[in-house]
Each structure stands twice: as structure tokens, then as C-alpha cells.
Amino acid sequence: MSVQELIKQGAEARVYKSVVDGKLVVAKQRFSKAYRHPELDQKLTRGRLNQEARSLRRCKECGIRVPEVVRQDKYGATLYMEYIEGLTLKEWIIGNGDEAKEKELMSTVGKILHIMHSNNIVHGDLTTSNMIIDESNEVVLIDFGLSQISPSVEDKAVDLYVLERAFISTHPNSERLFSAVLESYGTSAAAQTVLRRLEDVRQRGRKRDMTG
Amino acid sequence: MASTETTNASKTIIALGLEGSANKLGIGIVKHIYPNGIPSTDTGLHPEFIELANVRDTYNPPAGEGFLPRDVAAHHRALINPLLKQAFAEAKITPKHIDCICYTKGPGMGAPLQSVALAARTLSQLWNVPLVGVNHCVGHIEMGRAITGADDPVVLYVSGGNTQVIAYSQQTYRIFGETLDIAIGNCLDRFARVLKLPNEPNPGYNIEQCAKRGTKFIELPYTVKGMDVSFSGILSFIEKLAKTESDKYSAEDLCYSLQETMFAMLVEITERAMAHIGSSEVLVVGGVGCNERLQEMMGQMAKERGGTIFATDMRYCIDNGIMIAQAGALAFARGFTTPIEESWITQRFRTDQVHVKWRI
The missing domain is CATH 1.10.510.10 (Transferase(Phosphotransferase) domain 1)
Structure with missing residues (x-):
């Protein structure tokens, strides 16, 4: 993988521009929040990572244009998706x-x-x-x-x-x-x-x- | 004095503020000094702020009960005279020094608002001093800005009746996020009633103390929709736990989990608004804003973003008269007054309906 370039720091994820298998992708990495109770934090981080991937796939099946899911990294709490210009x-x-x-x-x-x-x-x-x-x-x-x-x-x-x-x-x-x-x-x-x-x-x- | 000098002469505004939109009756007197006169409209107002008086009396129903509008209104009517006398004694001024009488126009409970507006109208005619109707939420925001020095923060306004994430733009306090159903303070108050916690000094304070002894985190519904939140589902869920499974869950753990969950929701939407707007300052106002755990969580979030949190203590967080005087004095400096025939009150008065003429 090539060097990642941070393109957005949102409220709960950092979004990087990166390359996977020669394709331009965005990597959305969720990070843990110190202010949240650890159990709640883990539940939200995992749940949202999964749900995002699931909804993106479902949208695609219905013909709605969304970024294609490239890879889901559960341990790194990162979702790799098609880069949209x-x-x-x-x-x-x-x-x-x-x-x-x-x-x-x-x-x-x-x-x-x-x-x-x-x-x-x-x-x-x-x-x-x-x-x-x-x-x-x-x-x-x-x-x-x-x-x-x-x-x-x-x-x-x-x-x-x-x-x-x-x-x-x-x-x-x-x-x-x-x-x-x-x-x-x-x-x-x-x-x-x-x-x-x-x-x-x-x-x-x-x-x-x-x-x- | 030469006429060229009069425009730059120091100008002072002394404002009386009357607040009674819920169960607190507050009277405040503020003095604003503009050393070089009131600046032109292309500049925001930043007067020197001197607190002359800030007195308050709270109506508390017995444990397990909420407050009814008519009882609150009776409380306000009975106490407004003694409290006014106390305020003037504290401020060491007489009514002839007052430049404007600011009262809460709304939002709030009808009967208590009405009883205080009546007092404001009476004083206005008695002393021949103009009235200034003030939006309660804007009062909280302006007081927070004056006390903390936060210039243009994202504001989290959390109280018994309101839960809003607000940011300023184009002379309006815009609401970016808010509750979709009940206010956070309402949720805390109602749960305090279920647990029969006392209403003094306030139910939220007692939940906070109870939560400090909690250790076990109980999973509760977590409902965030964009920059909005919903609390009604959590309330019915936790009420049921407290009523039917009290042997399994202690009051301490319930209070702890309730705070952890609801405050995490608030911090999340505040952070989303900050990311959306690109702001790094956050100001917490309103009665629930006194909660130290909420302030701590918000502080952690702000720190992670390289930002700053601003918060005030009970004197200014909880409804008070001086915040009404503060916002009213700023509007008055820009020429705003409320004629007697328009000095009605309204239970519904949104934060974004106010033309914020004193900022640019």
C-alpha cells in the first residue's frame, strides 16, 4: 500500500486517500473516543463500521450510486471504499x-x-x-x-x-x-x-x- | 463639551433582567460600559461587563413530583417584590439608574412567564423605563459568552426544556442539532422522580451525585440521527428497568449508565457540528451544563480536537435574571425596545427567530 493522505478529519473517523491493488480508494478509519465509556465506545465503533458496509452493499444492489466497498478491516476499524471525485x-x-x-x-x-x-x-x-x-x-x-x-x-x-x-x-x-x-x-x-x-x-x- | 467629543464619550447602560420561564425566579442587574460610546453597526458589541446583582429563588415540589405551572406562577408572584428589593440592595442603586427592563418573552411555561411579564410591564410604567423582551435561549448564550470570553463557539444548550446545538452565522443563532422529542433535563428530572430522589437543590444534581457511586455500565438505547438526538426511548427503557428489575440494577448504576449514554450522545452531536462548521470552541450553557461529568466528557472531546471548552457554574448556568439583562442590554444598545402593546409572552420562541443585531 502506498502512502496515505489524510483528506478529512471528521467527528469520529479519519478519512484517507490511498491505493489498494492499484485502485484509488478512501480509507475511513474510525477511532476510539476517550470521552465514551469503553463498552459503549466499542459497541458504537464496531456497529457503525459493520452497518456502513452493509448499507453500502444494499444501496448498490438497489441501483443507488454509492462508493463500492473494497475491503473491511474489523481490527483496524477501517472501511476501504472506492474514491469518488x-x-x-x-x-x-x-x-x-x-x-x-x-x-x-x-x-x-x-x-x-x-x-x-x-x-x-x-x-x-x-x-x-x-x-x-x-x-x-x-x-x-x-x-x-x-x-x-x-x-x-x-x-x-x-x-x-x-x-x-x-x-x-x-x-x-x-x-x-x-x-x-x-x-x-x-x-x-x-x-x-x-x-x-x-x-x-x-x-x-x-x-x-x-x-x- | 464640544459636539465632536460627545460621540466618543463613554456610554453606560444599566439593565434590569427578570426571568421566570420555569421554576426559577431570577432577578439580575448588569452594567455595560462602552468607553468610547456605542460603536457603529459594522462592529460587534463588546462592552465592559459589570455584574451588579444576581439573585434567585427556586420553587421545588416534593420528591417524586414535577412542578405545575400554576404553582410556579404563584411562587413567582409571591416572591418577585422581595427579590427585587434584594437585587437593588445588592446593586446599591435605585430604580432611577435603570435604563431598560428586560424580561423573558419565551420560550417557557405560560403562567410563570405571564406573571413575570406582568411585573415587568408594571415597573416599566411606574418608572417610565422602556421594556426589552428577551429570548430565553439567547440569554443563556450571551451570558455564557460574557462570563467565559468565548467569542464564536459552537453552543450546546442543555436544560429542562431545551437540547440544542447552536452556532452563530449572519446575525442569527442557527440550530444545527436538537432533540427530536424530550429535553435532556426533562429526561433526568423524570428519572429522578422514578427513583424518588429529592428535588433540592435540583433533581439533576442528585442524579449526578448518585451516578458518581455507580460502577457497572448497563447498555441503554443510543439514538443519534445526524446532529439530532432522541431521549424518549432511553427514558422508557430505563424507567422499566428501575421499576421491574430493581433487584438486578442499583439506582447508582442506572444513574451512571444513563449519564454516560446521554452525555455521549450530546458530545457526539456537538463534535459533529464542530466538524461540520470547522470550529474548535465549544460553550456549554443551561442547567444541565453544570454537570461536571458532562463538562469533563466535553472537555476530553475538545482536547482531542485541539479545541477548548467553556462552561459556567450554577450562578450562570441555571436560569437566572442577569442573563436576561445581559442579552437585553445588548439589544437595547442597538436600539431595540418592546412597546407595551407588544409586551406579550410566548411559550414557543425559537432561538433562530431572534435578529442578533449586536454581532456582525
Whole structure:
């Protein structure tokens, strides 16, 4: 293996660019957290490593574009994946001025999320930093560390809610973007059920703002 | 004095702050000094801060019970006069020195908020001093910044009613993460009731003391969704353990495991927000922010990232009047007042609804 280059230090993993069998890969190494109880730490680190690999494989089976899993190193708590060249959706939105293009891309995101949820994959950390627009202009979902396989309408609605909040906090005055995502998401009856639940989740959000 | 000099003359604002959104009635008086006058709007405000008074009285229901809004409101009504007198005696000033009366507009419980707003309106008319309605959460943030000197931190606001990860941008305190259901303090308070822990000085403090004697880690549900958390599942799970299997699990181990699990969730979402924003400072505010274990865990996380943690003690963490005076005085310096006909209160008032005119 060649020299590794650190490309991102996230909250709980270091992401390196590396080469495996002549292929450019990213190595996502989870590290242990001193603040966490050792038992909890081990449970989370192992669980998330496994779940990320599992969800990535499942997405691929459903035709969702995600980085391909190259190797899973349980002892090194490292997941090796295909390296995706491109901009994050966050960077793309900030750099883009074309509203029609923007709308088109948001519908694509909505459609992808719909396929993902129809297959009971819940991402768990949808943000505009966790989507990459690759060189062929395809949307690639990454960062499945908090994902789970769940048929629950509630989990899917919360998944969308987390994305909505990411849009609001990261991209001020971007309501139209998330609306376009939801519009293309909600075409089936099952998706409509999730959207109705999303309303409830939002309401809960307002109500929970109670005493100081 | 020549007219050119008056613009640069020292300016002082003395603000009275009244807080009563939950079971604490707090009265504070703060003095802000701008040695060269109030700077123009392209500069943030950093006045010299002098605490003149910070007094508080807490309504505590008996062990095993929560507080009801009407009882809390009665407590506030009964104590606001004596507490006001105490505050002015401490500050060694008279009402004629007060430039503005700041009160909590929300969020909080309706009846207690209302009783304190009524007192604020009365004083405003009696003394002919303008009112300033303050967002309770923004009060916590501004107090934390003033006391610790943290300039632009990621803020974790944890209390009986709120659990939010906040960061400032474009004159708004934006909420990056929060609880999807109940607040952390609410979860701790309710579990204290199950264990029949006393409500003095506060239930969370007693859980913390109990947790210090715990040794065995019991696995509990751990629910983090992006930068959001959920506590209701943990609460029902641990309530069940405490009620049905108390022979198997000691109260100490339950409190210990509850704290370890919930605080790990909070530290995780705070760290995620810090990584997302690219910030290395974290400020912990709100009643649960007094918890030393939470501060320790947050400190470890910050250290691993090469960052710094800022926290305050019980005088400022727990709801108090001076934080309302602090945030109100900053808004007042930028010309904000609340006319009497708009001096209502609201139970729902989100942190990101405030235009933070005093920062740039």
C-alpha cells in the first residue's frame, strides 16, 4: 500500500486517500473516543463500521450510486471504499447560479432518497456534505455510519427531517431546494405516508421548545 | 463639551433582567460600559461587563413530583417584590439608574412567564423605563459568552426544556442539532422522580451525585440521527428497568449508565457540528451544563480536537435574571425596545427567530 493522505478529519473517523491493488480508494478509519465509556465506545465503533458496509452493499444492489466497498478491516476499524471525485452538494449549491439546473438536481436527490427508503435503508445523517456530485454529474450518497435498515415510517420521516434541518442551517433562504427534493420524493403512496409523518415530526419540533 | 467629543464619550447602560420561564425566579442587574460610546453597526458589541446583582429563588415540589405551572406562577408572584428589593440592595442603586427592563418573552411555561411579564410591564410604567423582551435561549448564550470570553463557539444548550446545538452565522443563532422529542433535563428530572430522589437543590444534581457511586455500565438505547438526538426511548427503557428489575440494577448504576449514554450522545452531536462548521470552541450553557461529568466528557472531546471548552457554574448556568439583562442590554444598545402593546409572552420562541443585531 502506498502512502496515505489524510483528506478529512471528521467527528469520529479519519478519512484517507490511498491505493489498494492499484485502485484509488478512501480509507475511513474510525477511532476510539476517550470521552465514551469503553463498552459503549466499542459497541458504537464496531456497529457503525459493520452497518456502513452493509448499507453500502444494499444501496448498490438497489441501483443507488454509492462508493463500492473494497475491503473491511474489523481490527483496524477501517472501511476501504472506492474514491469518488467530485464536489459535495454543499459546494455545488454554493457555486451554482443556475436555478433550473438546481431544481433538476434536487429532483434527482428526491428520487434517490425515495428508492433508498423503499428498500428500507435509512441513512441517518443526510446533509448536503454527504452527497457528492461526481464527474459524470451523478449524485453519490456517502457516509452511512449512522444508517440502519428499518421499515419504520417514523425513521424515514426523521431521515428527511434531518436533511431539511441541514438545508436550513447550512444554506439560509433555501426553502425551494428542499421543497423540490420532497416533490420528487413523494410520488408513491408509501412516500406520501412518510411525508405526512414528516409533518408530525416537524410539529413535535415546535412543541418541544418549552420550558427553559 | 464640544459636539465632536460627545460621540466618543463613554456610554453606560444599566439593565434590569427578570426571568421566570420555569421554576426559577431570577432577578439580575448588569452594567455595560462602552468607553468610547456605542460603536457603529459594522462592529460587534463588546462592552465592559459589570455584574451588579444576581439573585434567585427556586420553587421545588416534593420528591417524586414535577412542578405545575400554576404553582410556579404563584411562587413567582409571591416572591418577585422581595427579590427585587434584594437585587437593588445588592446593586446599591435605585430604580432611577435603570435604563431598560428586560424580561423573558419565551420560550417557557405560560403562567410563570405571564406573571413575570406582568411585573415587568408594571415597573416599566411606574418608572417610565422602556421594556426589552428577551429570548430565553439567547440569554443563556450571551451570558455564557460574557462570563467565559468565548467569542464564536459552537453552543450546546442543555436544560429542562431545551437540547440544542447552536452556532452563530449572519446575525442569527442557527440550530444545527436538537432533540427530536424530550429535553435532556426533562429526561433526568423524570428519572429522578422514578427513583424518588429529592428535588433540592435540583433533581439533576442528585442524579449526578448518585451516578458518581455507580460502577457497572448497563447498555441503554443510543439514538443519534445526524446532529439530532432522541431521549424518549432511553427514558422508557430505563424507567422499566428501575421499576421491574430493581433487584438486578442499583439506582447508582442506572444513574451512571444513563449519564454516560446521554452525555455521549450530546458530545457526539456537538463534535459533529464542530466538524461540520470547522470550529474548535465549544460553550456549554443551561442547567444541565453544570454537570461536571458532562463538562469533563466535553472537555476530553475538545482536547482531542485541539479545541477548548467553556462552561459556567450554577450562578450562570441555571436560569437566572442577569442573563436576561445581559442579552437585553445588548439589544437595547442597538436600539431595540418592546412597546407595551407588544409586551406579550410566548411559550414557543425559537432561538433562530431572534435578529442578533449586536454581532456582525
